[in-house]
Amino acid sequence: MVKIASLLLLSLFAVSCATAPVVAPPERVVPPVPLDQRVSWLLRLEAQRVLRDPGVTTEAVVTPVVPRPARQADLVSLLFDLDPVVRGRAALAIGRVGIPEGGSALAAALLDAEPAVRGHAAFALGLIGGVEASEPLRRLLADTDPTVRGRAAEGLGLIGAQVSAPVASAFRLPAAAAIAEAFASCIPQMAALAPDDEAYTKTPELEACRLAIFALARLRDFDALARVVLTADxxxxxxxWPVAYALQRVGDPRAAPALEVLAHSAGVYTPVFALRGVSATPDGLALAQKLALDPAVDVRVRTAAIRALGRRGSAPAAASLLRLLATPKFPTTLILEVMTALAATEDPSGFDAMIDRLADARPQVRAAAIAGAARIDPDRFLLVGSGLGADREWRVRSALATALGTLEPDRVRSGLIELTEDQDQRVRGPALSALARAGAPGLDARLVAALESPDYVVRATAARLMGERKTAASAAALAKAYDRSLSDAATDARLAALGAIGAIGAIGGEPAVAVLTRALADRDWPVRLRAAELLQGLGDATAAPTRPAPLRHPSEFFESAALLHPTVTPVAMIETRLGTIEIALNVVEAPLTTLNFVALAQAGFFNGLQIHRLVPNFVVQTGDPRGDGEGGPGFSIPDELSALPFLRGTVGMALSGRDTGGSQFFITHSPQPHLDGRYTVFGQVVKGMDVVDQLSLHDVIDRVRIWDGKELR
Known part of the structure; x- marks a missing residue:
């Protein structure tokens, strides 16, 4: 159960002594900075989201760079340290900091003598997202090391996913063409792989091909992707499976014939991904019907087939879905999938099936029935749904509010007004959103009143809606709302108030700019970051004071043995009614996230919380004390993005924006390459994945305990 930390960790934190250059007397020989000190610097600077300490100056980067001992708290100096492990870790830190200034140093590091450093630098450039990295990364596609070539492709893909519309084509087309040319030899290397082969890692050549395929999916270039994964015919x-994933991800109808072939493949992942792209074809409909109705088919493939039927939106598809709903002892998770798909068809034959389930004992089924009936036949739904606002379960009433917001405004306003006054605050936010869509006399006054709510989510919702309405008179109320939210542990209301002020923009006048400027000194880094972004959008250059980000730990923490010299990989034991899930936590790539999770678990934070989000074939998510997806521990932690992929059983930190993680986490049911480099990977399920597969929405986490190598607590 206990695992010794990886060789990378041992290499990074081993005691070493780099000899400083000997200078002629009478000058004094300056001893090297101890390795622990250098590592402590880079971990702290990364957490503070700065490249160097205040007052520290760095030399201009001149290529080719000659490694030299780093003697100050400066990530650029550490990037060119004598120790290649420090150089590689510094490259990652610069990428996580995310300041464009770090891009030129990383571009120089692409010429490092060590392949691992070049690879880290390429990935880090992808995290920063600057289009100026295009040319050096394209040159790196010719590197002699296959892993480096793969990281260069990944960096280009990460940048391509972030570029704004005005420059998207100018960046993506040449980037994709260069990747396709560099990886044209992948076909024979991949030919013998099994459909579900997700072993990680593979040979360097295959890993590079995998990264290139995913990069082309991010760049959304079918022609380039076809050169790498399709034969001449x-x-x-x-x-x-990566081929099926990428072909459906590019969203090009020309991929449909290849996806139809892959949908008939053996395994699970390949047909699951392929089914996403073939529902519009006649053969795709027939295959989806066959797979959905066959109880012998893997449940993950059946789920994908059910969703394909929903996208088809035809009477035959609806008929197949109704047959499934009539199946005795059908699992709840599949019932919810069928109901969602049936609603998506909007076929009238599905209405009665929805109405029949309004009295189901399971609240999640009742909620799905409301959503489905309202979508299929709004008029009939309004006739039969008059008493649904009295449902005992807040989630059902919340679903009702959301459904009413999609219907004819004149017929739903009174019901929505009642729901905005629901006894449960978790209903009021969705009801306010729905009422804003419907429109109502006195809506602005109602939103201003909601800014006084004791519930931070209601206040955040009201602020967001006021920003959408963009009335100059709202600026003063939003400024007060920001001040009121300063006492909140959560950042949601502050972020929403700032977002609304930014949306109002210039018409908000000086009070709006003044609030955004004050927010640059907010105690929470995500709020500072948002204020800076909004001020920059208004043409204000006062965003510089946002950094360094405030630390949750004293600076001495970054010199502690617990951080620098962990001796084991801690294991989290998540206990549920179905069994225990064991997760090996990643103290190497995500030390702060791991230590935060351990502290919360040992404090009992997760005990008794529900699975508040479950998307089959995607993720199961928990860690929210509110249960509506809006809760957290009252603080946020920095992202620790890494090159680790999201495979089946990978554990990631949920986010609502950059550096907003806290307590909500998710476990992936299957590989999810689109999450790579966007969410912190901090663990991997090592036992109990069958339990993860069986979890249902609203199941309870009984207890989470941590094995730290000495005791389970």
């Missing part, structure tokens, strides 16, 4: 060169 347009057929898939392999049934390996």
């Amino acid at each position: 347009g057929r898939p060169a392999t049934a390996w």
Whole structure:
């Protein structure tokens, strides 16, 4: 159960002594800075989201760079340290800091003698997202090391996913073409791989091909992707799941023939991904019907087939879904999938099936029935749904509010007004959003009143809606709302108030700019970051004071043995009614996230919380004490993005924006490459994945305990 920390960790934190250059007397020989001190610097600077300490100056980067001992708290100096492990870790830190200034130093590091450093630098450039990295990364596609070539492709893909519309084509087309040319030899290397082969890592050449395929998916370039994964006659060169994933992800109808072939593949992942792209074709409909109705088919493939039927939106698809709903002892998770798909078809035959389930004992089924009936036949739904606002479960009333917001405004306003006054604050936010869509006399006054709510989510909702309405008179009320929210542990209301003020923009006048400027000194880093972004959007250059980000730990923490010299990989034991899930926590790539999770678990934070979000074939998510997806521990932690992929059983930190993680986390049911480099990976399920697969929405986490190598607590 206990695992010794990886070789990378041992390499990074081993005691070493780099000899300083000997200078002629009478000058004094300056001893090297101890390795622990250098590592402590880079971890702290990364957490503070700065490249160097105040007052520290760095030399201009001149290529080729000659490694030299780093003697100050400066990530750029550490990037060119004598120790290649320090250089690589510094590159990652610069990427996590995310300041464009770090891009030029990382571009120089692409010429480092060590392949690992070049790879880290390429990934870090992708995290920063600057288009100026395009040319050096494209040159790196010719590197002699296959892993470095793969990281260069990944960096280009990460940048391509972030570029704004005005420059998207100018960046993506040449980037995709360069990747396709560099990886044209992937086809024979992938040909023998099994469809579900997700072993990590593979040979460097195959890992590079995988990264290139995912990069082309991010760049949304079918022509370039086809050169790497299709044969001359347009057929898939392999049934390996990354090919199916990428082909459906590019969203190009020309991928449909290849996806139809892959949808008939063996395994699970390949047909699951392929089914996302074939529902519009006649053959795709027939295959989806066959797979959905066959109880012998893997439940993950059946789920994908059910969703494909929903996207089809035809009477035959609806008929197949109704047959599934009539199946005795059908699992709740699949019932919810069928109801969602049936609603998506909007076929009239599905209405009665929805109405029949309004009295179901399971609240999640009642909520799905409300959403489905309202979508299929709004008029009939309004006739039969008059008493649904009295449902005993707040989630059902919340679903009702959301559904009413999609219907004819004149017929739903009174019901929505009642729901904005619901006894449960978790209903009021969705009801306010729905009422804003419907429109109502005195809506602005109602939103201003909601800014006084004791519930921070209600206040955040009201602020967001006021920003959407963009009335100059709202600026003063939003300024007061920001001040009121300063006493909140959560940042939601402050972020929403600032977002609304930014949306009002210039018409808000000096009070709006004044609030944004004050927010640059907010105690929470995500709020500072948002204020800076909004001020920059208004043409204000006062965003510089946002950094350094405030630390949750004293500076001495970054010199502690617990951080620098962990001796084991801690294991989290998540106990549920179905069994225990064991997760190996990643103290190497995500030390702050791991230590935060351990502290919360040992304080009993997760005990008794529900699975508040479950998307089959995607993720199961928990860690929210509110249960509506809006809760957290009352603080946020910095992202620790890494090159680790999201595979089946990977544990990630949920976010509502950059550096907003806290307590909500998710476990992936299957590989999810679109999450790579966007969410912190801090663990991997090592036992109990069958339990994860069986979890249902609203299941309870009984207890989370941590094995730290000495005791389970």
